[in-house]
Amino acid sequence: MRNASRNYIKTASWLRVLTSLLLSRISCLSSQCIWLRSPTSPPAVKDKYLPEILRTDGETAICGTWATERHSGSDIGGTVTTAFRQDDGSYRLQGHNWFTSAFGFKKFMGIKTARAAEAPTGGKGLGLYLVPSHIDDDWAVGNNLDIKHLKRKLGTRGLPTVEVDLQGALAYEIVPAGQGLKAMMTALGCSRAHNAMGAAGVMRRAYMESLCWAGNRETFGKKLIERPMVQKRILDIAVQWMAGSALAFEAARSFDDAAKDSRKEPWMRIVTALAKFRTAEQAVWCAQKALELVGGNGYTEDYATARQFRDAMVLPVWEGPEQIQALELMRMIAGDEPGDRLFLEKIASVRDPLPAAMNGENINLSALASTMERSFKKMRAESQKVELVADEFLHKMSDVLTYALLCEEAAWIYENKNDGTKLLICRAYHAHVWPGEFAAPSFSPGALLRHFNHIVQSEPIPPGPGSNW
Ligand SMILES: Cc1cc2nc3c(=O)[nH]c(=O)nc-3n(C[C@H](O)[C@H](O)[C@H](O)COP(=O)(O)OP(=O)(O)OC[C@H]3O[C@@H](n4cnc5c(N)ncnc54)[C@H](O)[C@@H]3O)c2cc1C
Incomplete structure (x- = not known):
């Protein structure tokens, strides 16, 4: 585990979510304490606390990221907690943390952004500090952390989140003043x-819940899974799940690539922003649709x-919203x-080697890339107004990248497998995101629906001649 790539660790996250989002959350938070390994972290602190995070004997210390203060979790530069x-x-840290998850385990610690006394205001004055829950070697004497309020939350209730006051809490500087904001942004x-x-x-779980329910529930003398509208809905969820997975795995891979070659960092940041946004939206939608398919029972605890x-929300x-x-x-x-150039290069790198059978996808990607290229140029020309369109770029770029990754x-x-499943998913995604002109509904089932049984049984779909197989 110590040497495992981040890609592997994130994949493990995916697997854990199949049981509960919270399990993945805990491992996610703990992975942030990797900052302990930073060269600026004092060796004695590293030697004492890193093994506590990495131990696997059931006595592991859980870690948290403490960045959100009362004024805002987005504007970390406004942090008021002070380090003396x-x-x-x-x-000694004096201040507070407004949202503090994974707090209250037998042994835990947080990495907290704080302003060194007399450091400048704004992000430039922030350092990063390790705050242990206990101050002695036996983890028996508590630190000066005072829980002010246990948040009553819509979801993720299995993982407590508290408001905590740091009243002269013992802490160790692991990233010096001036570099703390950047370090926290990297952690984020x-x-x-x-x-x-x-x-x-979450999407995969929603798909499985829908499938299992529909396969067993009978209404009007027939299993739900035999109904075309139910099949279509299950396929809708499957399309979002596979699309979101393509994006999430690209984000995970980009971390490994950037770790090996720092020139890849810009791509990592682009794909991370796109994936964070798009997959979250998709997960909420999938979780909601799974609930609806289960019906009234699905609405109950x-x-x-x-x-x-609730958790997906x-x-x-x-x-970061x-x-x-x-x-x-x-x-x-x-x-x-040069993120715009990198984005277009990525699309071209997917498009150019596509097989002849994917000529339609080749044309689609060319058209999308041209539109994006024009949009990027316009944005560069209007760089003072980017806040007006930033969200639209986020939406469009995440759609285009997801489609490209599905094509890939x-x-x-x-x-390699003579399997057309992903191609059908890819086409369904394109039709969903860019539906074209309003047209009368088609009364012949689409390709994806015709292959419903193959898809839900994870059986390959051998592609036939032409595009209508
Ligand atoms: C269950 C739960 C657990 C959490 N656990 C932790 C934790 O352990 N540690 C921790 O540090 N934080 C934690 N958080 C906090 C979380 O990271 C923040 O809620 C999140 O980053 C948003 O910050 P905020 O709530 O202060 O919203 P704000 O920063 O006030 O933002 C509110 C809205 O305004 C938008 N907005 C903000 N600035 C701008 C801008 N410049 N332009 C346009 N729109 C803007 C945001 O996108 C958002 O939609 C947790 C939150 C929840 C819900």
């Missing part, structure tokens, strides 16, 4: 990729779908960073 240096090199980037993977897990829906909120992802995206595509997967499976 002590003679022995440790610090990692959480956002976890969030995307967790969202993909007797069935899993109610809790899954947090995905678009924490780790939509507008914050849009602003992050703008930093990458509208400023000095579809091509690989088509060519």
Whole structure:
């Protein structure tokens, strides 16, 4: 585990969500304490606390990311908690944290952004501090952390979230003043990729719940799963799940790539913002539709779908809501960073090697890339007004990238496994996102619906000649 790639760790996140979003959340939070390994972290602090996070004997210390204060979780530069240096090199933190999850375990710690006393205002004055729950070696003497309020939440109730006052809490500086905001943003980037993977897990679970229910429930003398409208809805969920998974895995992969080559960081930041936003939206939609398919039972706490829906609702909120992802995206595509070029290069790298059977997808990607290229140029020309359109770029770029990633997967499976499943999913995604002109409903079932049984049984769909197989 110590040497596992982040991609692997995030995949594990996905698997954990199949049981509960909260399990994935805990591992996500703990992975942030990797900042303990930063070169600026004092060796004694590293030696004492890192093994506590990595131990696997049931005594692991759980970690949290403490960045949100009363004024805002988005505007971390406004942090008011202050760090006072002590003679022995440790610090005492005076202030608060407004949202503090994973608090109250037997052993826990948080990484907290705080302003060193007399450091400048704004993000420039922030450092990053490790705050242990206990101050002695035996984890018996509590730190000066005072719970003010246990949040009463819509969901994620299995994971307590509190408002906490730090009343001269013992802390250790792990990233010095001036670099803390950047470090926290990097940590949040990692959480956002976890969030995307967790969202993909939520979608997969929604798909499974729908499928299991529809396969057993009978109304009007027939199983729900035999009804075309139910089949269509299950396929809608499957399409979103596979699309969201493609995006989440791209985000996870981008972390590994950036860890090996820092020139890949801009792409990591772009895809993370797109994936955090889009997969969260998809997960809420899938969880809601699964609940509806289970019907009144699905709305009750007797069935899993109610809790899954409530839990999923947090995905678009924490780790930075939509507008914050849009602003992050703008930093990458509208400023000095060449994110717009990287985006177009990615689309071209998917499009160019597509097999002949995917000529339609080739044409679609070319058209989408041209529109994006024109939009990027316009945005560069109107760079003072990017806040007016940042959310629209977030939406459009996440749609285009998701479609491109589905094309990439579809091509690989088509060519290597002679399986057209992903191609059908890819086409359904395109039709869903860009439906075209309003037209009368078709009375012949679409390709995806015709292959419903193959898809839900995870059986390959051998592609036939032409496009109508
Ligand atoms: C269940 C739960 C657990 C949490 N656990 C933790 C935790 O353990 N640690 C922690 O630090 N935080 C935690 N949070 C806090 C979470 O990260 C924040 O709620 C989130 O980052 C948003 O911050 P905020 O709530 O202060 O909203 P605000 O920052 O006030 O934002 C409110 C709205 O305004 C929008 N907005 C903000 N600024 C702009 C702008 N410049 N332009 C356009 N729109 C803008 C936002 O997108 C959002 O929609 C948790 C939250 C929840 C719900």
